[in-house]
Amino acid sequence: MNEIIKISKLNKNYAGKYQALTDVDLSIKSGEIFALLGPNGAGKTTLISIICGLVRITSGIINVDGKNIDDQPREIRQRIGLVPQELTTNMFETVWDTVQFTRGLFGFKKNNDFIENLLKKLSLWDKRKSTLMTLSGGMKRRVMIAKALAHEPDILFLDEPTAGVDVSLRKDMWAQLHELRKSGVTIILTTHYIEEAEEMADRIGVINNGKIVIVEEKEKLIKKLGKKHISFELEKELTSIPERLSNFKLTVKDKTLNYEYDSKNTDVHISKLFDALKTEGITYKDINTKQSSLEEIFVELVKNS
Numbered sequence: 645m646n647e648i649i650k651i652s653k654l655n656k657n658y659a660g661k662y663q664a665l666t667d668v669d670l671s672i673k674s675g676e677i678f679a680l681l682g683p684n685g686a687g688k689t690t691l692i693s694i695i696c697g698l699v700r701i702t703s704g705i706i707n708v709d710g711k712n713i714d715d716q717p718r719e720i721r722q723r724i725g726l727v728p729q730e731l732t733t734n735m736f737e738t739v740w741d742t743v744q745f746t747r748g749l750f751g752f753k754k755n756n757d758f759i760e761n762l763l764k765k766l767s768l769w770d771k772r773k774s775t776l777m778t779l780s781g782g783m784k785r786r787v788m789i790a791k792a793l794a795h796e797p798d799i800l801f802l803d804e805p806t807a808g809v810d811v812s813l814r815k816d817m818w819a820q821l822h823e824l825r826k827s828g829v830t831i832i833l834t835t836h837y838i839e840e841a842e843e844m845a846d847r848i849g850v851i852n853n854g855k856i857v858i859v860e861e862k863e864k865l866i867k868k869l870g871k872k873h874i875s876f877e878l879e880k881e882l883t884s885i886p887e888r889l890s891n892f893k894l895t896v897k898d899k900t901l902n903y904e905y906d907s908k909n910t911d912v913h914i915s916k917l918f919d920a921l922k923t924e925g926i927t928y929k930d931i932n933t934k935q936s937s938l939e940e941i942f943v944e945l946v947k948n949s
């Protein structure tokens with residue numbers, strides 16, 4: 645896949661003093677779903693706003709599909725849809741009008757069929773004549789998505805698209821985003837719901853204090869940094885770990901014996917552990933295994949960066 649967005653050595657100082665982004669290098673592949681994770685104030689919205697031409701860069705280079713953002717800001721903005729973190733829109737307008745208006749803003753011809761289809765896909769068709777202020781928060785979020793898609797962009801940024809959205813609606817939105825991706829749209833989203841990144845993203849980038857900490861394919865990230873845990877439910881309580889088992893990273897609490905290991909190098913140790921337990925006459929009723937979640941990996945990454 646080719647790179648649709650390429651960011652090199654991007655720096656942003658707000659008001660000449662606050663360094664919100666430092667030497668950010670990041671490439672987004674055409675057609676992928678990329679999730680940008682990071683704590684509050686990490687620089688996610690700043691980064692998105694810069695690519696969308698809403699915030700000026702201090703230094704660095706941004707290319708979208710090979711075009712420099714400084715040279716061709718309009719052409720680039722045309723191709724980008726943005727669902728902003730803060731809902732900013734005229735609350736007295738109807739759903740239909742606000743989406744239609746946004747399409748017009750980008751110089752696109754009216755296309756009622758397109759908008760009808762869009763509103764139907766986002767389950768907003770029934771609400772097309774309602775003013776925005778009469779909609780629930782989750783519906784307003786979906787209107788923001790409809791607005792972002794009104795000019796048929798092929799790159800879509802979503803800044804915390806499901807903040808405050810209930811679980812079932814969130815799942816609907818994920819399904820819709822997967823559909824969009826199938827149609828060829830590149831999707832970049834920020835989220836504080838790690839589950840959302842886990843569900844949606846092909847690749848994940850973590851940003852902290854304005855610096856990119858890691859960019860990796862989701863599966864690889866989990867494999868590379870994840871740990872696995874096995875816990876044995878013992879038949880008899882174990883007061884201490886026997887000498888022969890001291891090579892293994894074991895902890896014991898009441899009748900539970902816990903073993904933790906890297907996902908990378910596994911098998912040999914596990915079978916050795918089983919053998920050693922047998923030799924020691926340690927018997928168990930049940931075994932549970934657990935792979936560390938993306939959430940645990942994320943917390944570790946941010947803590948250590």
Ligand SMILES: Nc1ncnc2c1ncn2[C@@H]1O[C@H](COP(=O)(O)OP(=O)(O)OP(=O)(O)O)[C@@H](O)[C@H]1O
Pocket residue numbers: 658659662664682683684685686687688689690691729
């Ligand atoms: N207009 C501004 N003027 C000055 N500082 C700003 C401005 N906008 C953002 N900042 C600062 O830049 C830093 C990054 O903010 P940003 O909004 O990009 O973070 P974020 O990762 O999106 O956080 P959140 O998860 O809370 O949305 C913060 O310290 C913020 O206070």
Ligand SMILES: [Mg+2]
Pocket residue numbers: 688689690729803
């Ligand atoms: Mg933000």
